[in-house]
Amino acid sequence: MAQPIRLHQVSPLKASCHQCSLSNLCLPLAVEDNELYRLEDIVQQGRIFSRGEHIFDQSTPFRSCFAVKSGAIKTSIISENGEEQVTGFFMPGELVGLDSMGSKNYACTAKALERTSVCEFPVDRLEELTAKLPDLQHHVYHLMSQEIQGSHQLAMLLSKNTAEERIAALLLSLSSRFHRRRMSGTNFSLPMARNDIANFLGLAVETVSRVFTRFQNQGIISARGREVELLDVEALQTVTREFSRQNQ
Amino acid sequence: MAQPIRLHQVSPLKASCHQCSLSNLCLPLAVEDNELYRLEDIVQQGRIFSRGEHIFDQSTPFRSCFAVKSGAIKTSIISENGEEQVTGFFMPGELVGLDSMGSKNYACTAKALERTSVCEFPVDRLEELTAKLPDLQHHVYHLMSQEIQGSHQLAMLLSKNTAEERIAALLLSLSSRFHRRRMSGTNFSLPMARNDIANFLGLAVETVSRVFTRFQNQGIISARGREVELLDVEALQTVTREFSRQNQ
DNA sequence: GTCCGTTATTGATTCATGTCAAAGCCCTAC
């Protein structure tokens, strides 16, 4: 279908959502094709962060949300006494920073787990745009509610489930997120270290390590470092009995 | 200051945010006086629920958010295998249902902990209104992000803190929420049963009970059933070292 | 006021997971 020609040229600083392979996962998902230029107007092509770099931290004034384009990000909160709690992992197509909406500073710290590129959505402009595009507003509400639900699901996992159940749940969650991007859901490489997994799931690193080897001995998975293969998804689902709804 | 007379009469079904004592905590907080009638236009005076009644559950189609007017509500998610996880307690002035925004059904079950009255905000109309009132939209984003943050804080509490720390944190959170309503922050009655506290904090009831008596023996609190007095807030804060930021 | 079901407390024991300690592995940088 021929699109009417728009006078909005793609500048080097502007992202082209039209051409982005993640447009069916990211915000463009909720914007009509003929309105997409409005989103492109406000998006800024973010820079590339190398592994370990901070995208922002809890002392940064909150300006923007970030969509992951490639790579992966972990977010965590750090308490007064310096303890860290990993609150999430963000993969391509996912939006980081929603937990800070309406706050003065970011509510968490975001760190690139690997070489990562992002698109930046300045919130003041995003809020203007969501007021104009009801579908987009609805979608942002939806994304935020998803994040609340995911976090509640995590709380449930933390308070009710064993180490094995937690890890099975995480593996399945990652699996479905890879799958959504049309990548293998059974053969992938973990973007995060054991340490991050442990912290996220409220476990000691040693426990994570032990569960991985246990799963391996049972033939459920096969793992070498960050390389993982899910050999028996059924078995993992049996272990879990929950967390399934976390990603829609 | 004289307000221009509005032709919007207060019908029995409509709430009067103007006269509501909670207007400085609830949504009216983010609406200019001269726009308040718009909010009143969409609010429905909800009915009164008696203790134990469901406001909605996970099979109810999502239609509305509810503001607590009096009483208290607990929300929880119930997993496939029937396990319950209490996800929050809502006191007067607080908004229930944000975790379901954009979903087909409610994401949780809401139950009145005591005789409770609510105001109802149908979401379709609320979304229309937030598109028209930028401040209100901003506030809703803010409330949702607060809920994400609170839930992350809970996850941290669950994964990093001892039973004593969790309970101290909850007591302080309740204290500050009572205080915000200009009620005593040191002398109040818990709206929820020990069981709900236990479930929320990922503990066994027995543990909650034991910690209560321990705190009592240490002279930190004094408790008789649901009646609680905080005798040494400092001590509680020392126990906690976190969770403080949970309520703004 | 009294009865009965629910909720709370207290005690004894068990167990999953944390902690401490020590190798081993891998990956990067020189």
Added chain:
DNA sequence: GTAGGGCTTTGACATGAATCAATAACGGAC
């Protein structure tokens, strides 16, 4: 290619909180 530091694994042991079990207190209904 090799050296170094950071991750990861594995083992031994300690422990906080769960579980099981029983009693006690409460609170609503009649």
